[in-house]
Amino acid sequence: MRTHRIKVAVLLTGAAFMLSACNANRYAKTNRVYKKQINALTEQIRQPLPYITPRLITTYDTSGVAVVSEDPQAKNPEHWVGAIHFNLRKPNYVVIHHTAQDSLQQTLHTFTVPHTQVSSHYVIGRDGEIVQMLNDYVRGWHAGAGKWGSVTDLNSVSLGIELDNNGSEPFSEAQIHSLLNVLDTLKTKYNIPTANFIAHSDIAPTRKVDPSAFFPWKRLAESGFGYWPGDSLANPPEHFNPVDALRIIGYDTSNLEAAIRAFKLHYIQHDVSAVLTEDDICVLYDLYLNY
Numbered sequence: 001m002r003t004h005r006i007k008v009a010v011l012l013t014g015a016a017f018m019l020s021a022c023n024a025n026r027y028a029k030t031n032r033v034y035k036k037q038i039n040a041l042t043e044q045i046r047q048p049l050p051y052i053t054p055r056l057i058t059t060y061d062t063s064g065v066a067v068v069s070e071d072p073q074a075k076n077p078e079h080w081v082g083a084i085h086f087n088l089r090k091p092n093y094v095v096i097h098h099t100a101q102d103s104l105q106q107t108l109h110t111f112t113v114p115h116t117q118v119s120s121h122y123v124i125g126r127d128g129e130i131v132q133m134l135n136d137y138v139r140g141w142h143a144g145a146g147k148w149g150s151v152t153d154l155n156s157v158s159l160g161i162e163l164d165n166n167g168s169e170p171f172s173e174a175q176i177h178s179l180l181n182v183l184d185t186l187k188t189k190y191n192i193p194t195a196n197f198i199a200h201s202d203i204a205p206t207r208k209v210d211p212s213a214f215f216p217w218k219r220l221a222e223s224g225f226g227y228w229p230g231d232s233l234a235n236p237p238e239h240f241n242p243v244d245a246l247r248i249i250g251y252d253t254s255n256l257e258a259a260i261r262a263f264k265l266h267y268i269q270h271d272v273s274a275v276l277t278e279d280d281i282c283v284l285y286d287l288y289l290n291y
Contacts, residue, residue, distance in 0.1 A: 030112040038135070049080040088137045093151075093158035093196040094186060094225075095143050095203065096179075098165040098210040104129065107164060117141060120160040122182055128174030130182060136190075146203035147252040154203050159186060163211060170214045183225045195291065197225040198250070205262035206255050213269040229267065229286040236285035242276055245288040 057071045097120065099107045104125035111119050111133055120142045121134045134140050142160030151157060161182065165171055186192060197220065200208045221228035243253055251259040257274035265272045267283055276284070 027108070027112060038138070041138075049082075090190045091136060091157060091159045091186075092190070092192060093148070093154060093198060094183065094192060095154060095158050095160050095198055095200055096211055096215070097142065097160060097162045097200045098167050098171075098212060098215070099123070099162050100167045100210065101164070102166055104131070104164045107162060108133075120162040122159070123162045123164065124175055124178050124182070125164045126172050126175055128172070128178040130178050136186070143200070143203060144207070146200075146207075148198060148203045149250045163215075165211070165214075167210060167212045171211075171216065176216060176219065180220070180223055180225075183220070184223070187225065194224055195227060195250075199262070199266055201262045201265050202250065203252075205252065205258035209265060213265055213272060217266055217269075227287055227290045229283045233279075233282040233286050236281060240281075240285055240288075242281055242284055245284050248288060248291050 055071050056068050059067050059069065061067055099110075101107050101110065104123065107123055108131065110116050111123070119134060119140045121132065121136060121138075121140050123131045123133060125131070136159060139155050140160050141155060142162070143154035143158060146152075146154055148154060161179065163171060163175060163179065165175075183197065187197075199215070199217075200210045217226060218228045220226050243256065246259050246263060247253050249263075251263060253259045260274045260276055261272050263284065264276075264280060267287065268280055271277075271280075
């Protein structure tokens with residue numbers, strides 16, 4: 001019996017190793033593409049500083065014909081001197097998404113085929129498995145067109161985290177536990193401000209609704225990732241302007257109804273209509289005081 005158990009254990013260990021090897025081989029090709037692109041970026045950074053092209057000016061000859069030429073007064077560097085005080089640019093925001101797909105493997109496939117043109121730095125499975133897909137310093141393609149405060153290119157300043165969730169189901173405990181671990185690491189490593197943990201729907205309210213109303217923003221705020229209204233809400237003063245408050249928090253109010261829906265998806269959740277109730281305004285005022 002003992003020998004049988006040992007054989008079973010050996011077989012299971014071998015099966016686990018083969019499964020791990022299969023998973024590694026499945027993405028061997030795209031991993032090579034990733035490394036090739038990283039090497040190309042590295043080589044680009046190593047190049048001498050680029051020559052600055054003189055600006056073009058337009059003059060007119062005696063017959064009135066326009067003549068375009070380089071500005072003779074331009075002072076262009078003929079060589080470069082490398083400064084010695086610098087480091088990598090760091091991410092300053094974290095944008096949280098749900099995948100709107102049915103499995104972790106489906107999402108990994110989506111992020112590793114050429115035609116989709118989308119990516120994320122981290123993907124977290126329903127069982128809590130964490131898959132890092134991009135170096136933190138690389139510009140991922142996860143945010144798309146959007147705006148938060150004065151930032152109009154979120155991809156350049158943020159990290160994207162995708163949660164394996166179809167958008168119509170609660171997030172698992174294992175998944176949120178892993179997410180909190182990732183966020184704690186990122187906040188500490190890059191000194192990301194508490195206010196800068198936001199939703200995809202926050203930055204793209206006319207296009208996106210992720211993560212869904214099932215997402216536990218309150219729990220994240222209790223751990224220092226974003227803000228959440230207090231239990232005791234005060235009435236705002238008479239001069240309080242909800243639209244200005246939304247804009248100060250970061251929302252793009254050019255489409256006010258979309259901004260209100262995004263705000264309520266994040267902070268109200270049980271009602272995501274485009275109308276601010278008196279209670280909603282109290283919540284908005286409480287949050288506004290943090291900014």
